[in-house]
Amino acid sequence: MPQGDGASWPHLGELCAPQAPQHINKLQEQRYVTQVLDDARAFANYAKKAKTVEVEDVKLAVQMQVDRSYTAPPPRDLLLDLARTRNSNPLPAIKPQCGLRMPPDRYCLSACNYKMKKTPRSVTRASKAVTAGAAVKPAVSVVTTKSSSAQQTVTLVQKQHTVVTTGPPHKIVTVNRPLIKVTSGPPGDVVPKFQVSPGAVGVIHIKNEDGGSTPTVIPKRKRDAD
Amino acid sequence: MDDSDSPTYASLAPANPTMVNDLASVDLPSLSNIPDVNSNGHLPSAVQSPLSGQDVSSPQTPASLDMKSDGYSDMDKSTMIAVIQFLKRGNLKSTEEILRKECGFFEPVDVTDTSGALGEEGEVLAAYKSDGNPAEYQDAFKALSAFVEKSLDAYKYEVAAVLYPVLIHMYLELIYNGHRGEAVELLQNCSSSIEAHHADDLRSISLVTSRAQMAGQPLLNTLLSAQYTCRMSRDSLAHLKRFLADRSAGPVPRIIQDRLNIDLVDGQPRTKAQVLAVQGAITGEAPRSANKTKIFYGLLKEPELQTVINEEEEAEDDLDKPKKKKSKKDALQKNKKNDPNAPPANRIPLPELRDQDKQERARIYRDSMKRVTLSRDALPSICFYSFVNASNTCVGGSVCSVDISDDSSILAFGSAESILSVHSITPAKLKAMKPAEQLSDIDKDSEDVLVRMLDDRSGETQRNLMGHSGPVTAVSVSPDKALLASSGQDGTVRIWSLQTWTCVVVLRGHIYPVWSVRFSPHGYYLVTGGHDRTARLWTTDQHLPLRIFAGHYSDVDVVEFHPNSNYVASGSSDRSVRLWDCSNGACVRIFTGHKGTVSAVNFSPCGRYLASGSCDARILVWDLGGHGNALAALSSHSDTIHTLAFSREGTILASGSMDCTVKIWDFAKVTEEGRDEDVNATTSPLEDKSLLLSTFPTKQTPVLSLHFTRRNVLLASGPFNG
Numbered sequence: 001m002p003q004g005d006g007a008s009w010p011h012l013g014e015l016c017a018p019q020a021p022q023h024i025n026k027l028q029e030q031r032y033v034t035q036v037l038d039d040a041r042a043f044a045n046y047a048k049k050a051k052t053v054e055v056e057d058v059k060l061a062v063q064m065q066v067d068r069s070y071t072a073p074p075p076r077d078l079l080l081d082l083a084r085t086r087n088s089n090p091l092p093a094i095k096p097q098c099g100l101r102m103p104p105d106r107y108c109l110s111a112c113n114y115k116m117k118k119t120p121r122s123v124t125r126a127s128k129a130v131t132a133g134a135a136v137k138p139a140v141s142v143v144t145t146k147s148s149s150a151q152q153t154v155t156l157v158q159k160q161h162t163v164v165t166t167g168p169p170h171k172i173v174t175v176n177r178p179l180i181k182v183t184s185g186p187p188g189d190v191v192p193k194f195q196v197s198p199g200a201v202g203v204i205h206i207k208n209e210d211g212g213s214t215p216t217v218i219p220k221r222k223r224d225a226d
Numbered sequence: 227m228d229d230s231d232s233p234t235y236a237s238l239a240p241a242n243p244t245m246v247n248d249l250a251s252v253d254l255p256s257l258s259n260i261p262d263v264n265s266n267g268h269l270p271s272a273v274q275s276p277l278s279g280q281d282v283s284s285p286q287t288p289a290s291l292d293m294k295s296d297g298y299s300d301m302d303k304s305t306m307i308a309v310i311q312f313l314k315r316g317n318l319k320s321t322e323e324i325l326r327k328e329c330g331f332f333e334p335v336d337v338t339d340t341s342g343a344l345g346e347e348g349e350v351l352a353a354y355k356s357d358g359n360p361a362e363y364q365d366a367f368k369a370l371s372a373f374v375e376k377s378l379d380a381y382k383y384e385v386a387a388v389l390y391p392v393l394i395h396m397y398l399e400l401i402y403n404g405h406r407g408e409a410v411e412l413l414q415n416c417s418s419s420i421e422a423h424h425a426d427d428l429r430s431i432s433l434v435t436s437r438a439q440m441a442g443q444p445l446l447n448t449l450l451s452a453q454y455t456c457r458m459s460r461d462s463l464a465h466l467k468r469f470l471a472d473r474s475a476g477p478v479p480r481i482i483q484d485r486l487n488i489d490l491v492d493g494q495p496r497t498k499a500q501v502l503a504v505q506g507a508i509t510g511e512a513p514r515s516a517n518k519t520k521i522f523y524g525l526l527k528e529p530e531l532q533t534v535i536n537e538e539e540e541a542e543d544d545l546d547k548p549k550k551k552k553s554k555k556d557a558l559q560k561n562k563k564n565d566p567n568a569p570p571a572n573r574i575p576l577p578e579l580r581d582q583d584k585q586e587r588a589r590i591y592r593d594s595m596k597r598v599t600l601s602r603d604a605l606p607s608i609c610f611y612s613f614v615n616a617s618n619t620c621v622g623g624s625v626c627s628v629d630i631s632d633d634s635s636i637l638a639f640g641s642a643e644s645i646l647s648v649h650s651i652t653p654a655k656l657k658a659m660k661p662a663e664q665l666s667d668i669d670k671d672s673e674d675v676l677v678r679m680l681d682d683r684s685g686e687t688q689r690n691l692m693g694h695s696g697p698v699t700a701v702s703v704s705p706d707k708a709l710l711a712s713s714g715q716d717g718t719v720r721i722w723s724l725q726t727w728t729c730v731v732v733l734r735g736h737i738y739p740v741w742s743v744r745f746s747p748h749g750y751y752l753v754t755g756g757h758d759r760t761a762r763l764w765t766t767d768q769h770l771p772l773r774i775f776a777g778h779y780s781d782v783d784v785v786e787f788h789p790n791s792n793y794v795a796s797g798s799s800d801r802s803v804r805l806w807d808c809s810n811g812a813c814v815r816i817f818t819g820h821k822g823t824v825s826a827v828n829f830s831p832c833g834r835y836l837a838s839g840s841c842d843a844r845i846l847v848w849d850l851g852g853h854g855n856a857l858a859a860l861s862s863h864s865d866t867i868h869t870l871a872f873s874r875e876g877t878i879l880a881s882g883s884m885d886c887t888v889k890i891w892d893f894a895k896v897t898e899e900g901r902d903e904d905v906n907a908t909t910s911p912l913e914d915k916s917l918l919l920s921t922f923p924t925k926q927t928p929v930l931s932l933h934f935t936r937r938n939v940l941l942a943s944g945p946f947n948g
Contacts, residue, residue: 073759096578
C-alpha cells in the first residue's frame with residue numbers, strides 16, 4: 001500500500017480498476033482518512049492551542065466531511081411550519097375549458113429541441129464545415145480543416161457579417177472577405193485541392209434543424225393559444 | 227403541594243406544549259435532591275426536582291426567567307450560578323450586572339459548555355441529565371413490571387403499555403450520563419417483559435452506546451420530540467398513580483411524568499386484545515383529540531347522465547326489452563338522493579366534465595350493467611401478468627412498480643433501471659400524435675378529432691419512456707389516459723404525455739426519494755409521498771405543491787386518494803396510517819395498530835372503509851365513520867402485503883403479497899358485522915378465519931399489483947423470480 005499524501009491520488013479508481021478491483025476500496029478509505037487528518041491538523045494549527053492534533057480537531061474534521069456529503073431531511077418542526085404556511089392558501093379554482101392542463105412553459109419540458117447538424121460538402125471551395133446553432137450569431141469563426149496528409153492545415157478565418165434573415169427553415173449568413181491562410185508543411189505530396197481568391201463574397205446556407213421534436217411542440221402550443 | 231411547581235416538570239425538550247399531561251395533578255411529595263453544581267461546572271438540569279419550598283424555577287430555555295428578586299439569601303447558590311451562566315452564554319451583560327447588584331452575588335462564574343459539541347440537540351438531550359443512582363434503575367424497572375404483573379386483569383394490560391417507553395427512556399438516561407454498563411445490563415435483563423413487536427425498535431436503540439451517538443439517531447429524535455401516548459381509563463390511571471406515589475424518589479415517576487402522555491378515557495378498561503390491537507406506532511397510540519373531526523366519506527353526486535344514456539338506449543331499442551330500460555332509470559334515480567355523509571360538490575375544486583369525460587362515464591355505466599356480481603359464492607376470475615426475465619440485464623429491468631389504467635387497457639411499469647414501460651393489454655395499440663404539419667390539416671370540429679389527431683401508422687404494443695435518473699418507485703395512469711405520473715428515487719416526480727410519449731413536467735418538490743404517486747379519480751390532482759416524511763398534493767398545472775401533509779414521523783411509503791378526491795390516506799414507516807383533508811391540509815385521523823411499515827392502502831368504492839396492509843403481513847380495515855379503531859384484522863399472509871384491491875361493488879377484497887399469493891376476503895361480511903355496533907375503543911377488531919374465501923398461490927412470483935376491471939375480472943401482476 002503506497003504511503004503518502006492521499007490528496008495526490010486523484011484518479012485512484014481508474015488507475016486500479018483493471019488490475020485489482022479489491023484495492024479500490026482500501027485506497028479510497030486511505031484517501032478519506034488522510035483528508036480528515038489533514039483537515040484536523042489545519043484546525044489544530046488555526047486554534048493555536050496545541051501543536052498536536054487533538055481528538056476534538058478530528059471530530060470537527062469528520063463533522064465537516066459529513067456535512068458536505070450527506071444531508072438529512074428537514075426536521076419535523078420546520079416541516080410543520082412549511083405545511084402550515086402552504087396549507088393556509090385555499091385551493092385555487094380550476095380554469096374551465098383548458099384542454100391539457102400544464103404549468104407555465106418555463107416549468108415544462110416542452111421547448112423546441114435543437115440539434116446540431118453537419119451541412120453537406122456542397123461548396124467546392126474550402127470545405128467549410130460550418131455548423132451553427134439556430135440562435136448563434138458568431139462574430140468571428142475559425143475553421144480549421146486538415147488535409148489528408150495531416151501535415152498541412154488550412155486555417156480559414158472568417159469575419160461574419162451579422163445579417164441574419166430568419167425564416168424557417170433557413171438561416172442565411174453572409175460572409176465578407178474570407179481570408180485563407182495556408183501553412184504548408186514539408187514539401188509534400190499533397191497539393192491543396194482548393195484555391196481561394198481573396199475578396200470573394202460567399203454565401204453560406206445553414207439549415208435549421210427541423211427534427212422530429214418540433215411536431216410534438218407545435219400542437220401543444222396551438223392548444224395553449226386557444 | 228403548590229401548583230406553581232408543576233411547570234418545573236415540563237421537559238426541557240421542545241416537546242409539543244399543547245399536550246396536556248394528566249399526571250401533573252399527581253400528588254407527589256417534593257423531592258429532596260437539590261441540584262448541585264457539578265465539579266466541572268455543568269449546568270444542572272432543573273427538570274427533575276422542584277426546589278423544595280421555593281417559587282423559583284431555573285429552566286434553561288430562554289422563555290421563562292421567573293426570578294424573585296428578594297435578595298440572595300433566599301435563593302440557592304446553584305440556581306444563581308445556573309442563571310448567571312445562562313446570561314453569560316447569551317451575552318446579556320447588563321442583565322447580569324443588574325442581577326448581581328440586586329442579589330449581592332459577585333463571585334466569578336465560569337462558563338464551560340461541553341455539551342456544545344452536540345449542537346442544538348445538546349439542549350434537547352440535556353434533559354436526560356440526571357443524578358439518579360444508576361444501580362437503582364434496574365430495580366425500579368423490575369418493581370414496575372412486578373407491579374404490572376400483580377395488577378388485576380382489568381387494569382393489567384392498559385398499565386403494561388407504559389413498560390416499553392419507560393424502559394427505553396431509562397436506557398437513554400443511563401447512556402447519556404455515561405453509565406454504559408448498567409444500561410446494557412438493564413436492556414438484557416428487562417427486555418423479556420416487553421412485547422415482541424417492539425423488538426426492532428429496541429434493537430436499534432440498543433445500538434446507541436454513548437452520548438455522542440445519541441445526537442444523530444433519527445429514532446431518538448422522534449422519541450425526544452414527541453411524547454409517547456398511552457390511553458388509559460380512569461381506574462387504571464388511579465391504580466398506576468397509587469403505585470407511583472410509593473416510589474416517588476425513583477426514576478420511574480419522573481420518566482412517566484416527562485416523557486409519556488397519558489390520555490384519559492372514560493369507560494371500561496380494555497382487554498388484552500383491544501390494547502394489543504392499537505399498539506405498534508412509534509409514538510404509541512393516537513390521542514383521542516386527533517380523531518374527532520367529521521369526515522365526509524360519501525361519494526360525490528354523479529352528474530346528469532340521463533341524456534347520454536337515452537341516446538344509447540335509442541340505438542339499442544330493438545334489442546332491449548322494456549324491463550331492462552326501467553332498471554336503468556331506477557339506478558339513475560337512486561343517485562339523486564342526498565347522502566348526508568357526502569361532501570358538498572364545491573368543497574374542493576374539481577375539473578368540469580368535458581365531452582370525452584361524459585362519454586367515458588357512459589361507457590363506465592354500460593360496463594357496470596354487464597358486471598359480474600362477486601360474493602362469497604361467486605369468486606372473481608384472475609388474470610395474472612407475469613414479468614419474465616425481469617432481471618437487471620434487459621431493458622425492462624427489475625420491475626418495481628406497476629399500474630393499470632382504470633379501463634384496463636394500459637399497463638405501465640417502472641423498473642429499477644429508471645425506465646418506464648407502457649404496454650397495451652387490449653388489441654388497441656398505443657398511438658402517437660401526428661406531426662405538426664398533419665395536425666393543422668385535420669378538421670378540429672369533427673366529432674372524432676381525438677382519434678384523428680393520433681397517427682394510425684404509429685401504433686405499437688409497447689413503448690418505453692426514459693427520463694428518470696434512478697429507480698422508478700411508483701407509476702400512476704390518469705383516469706382519462708392522457709397522462710402518466712411516475713415517481714423516482716432521484717427525488718423527482720415526472721408527468722408524461724401518453725399522446726406524444728414524452729416527458730412534459732418534472733416536479734421537484736421532494737428532494738429525497740419519492741416512494742409513491744397517485745392520480746386522483748377525477749384527474750387533475752396528484753398526491754406523492756416520500757422520504758422527507760411528507761405527502762404533497764400537486765395539480766398538473768402548477769409546478770409547486772398545493773398542500774404539504776406533514777406529521778408523519780418517518781418516510782411516507784404509500785398514498786391513496788379517497789373516491790371523492792377530498793381526502794388522502796398515507797401509510798408510513800412509523801407504522802401509522804393518517805387521513806388528510808385536501809381542502810385545508812389537516813390530519814383528520816391517525817390509525818395505529820400495524821406492527822410494521824404500512825405498505826399498501828386502499829379505499830373501498832363506497833368510500834366508507836379504508837384497508838391497509840403492512841410488512842407484518844396483516845390487513846387492518848378502518849371505518850371512516852368511526853373514531854380511529856380497527857374494524858377488522860385480516861391475518862393469513864406470511865409476508866409484506868404490497869397491494870390491496872376492492873371489487874367494483876365493494877363486496878370482495880383482494881390482497882397480494884410478497885409470499886407469492888393472492889388472497890380473496892369476504893368484505894361484505896366485514897361491513898355487515900361492523901354496521902351493527904358502533905366501533906369505539908372498547909371493541910376489538912373482527913378476526914374471523916371465515917373471512918378468507920380463497921388463496922391463489924403462484925410459483926415464486928410476488929404479487930406487485932392488483933386491479934379489478936370494470937366488469938370485475940381481477941388482473942394481477944408481478945415479476946417472476948425464477
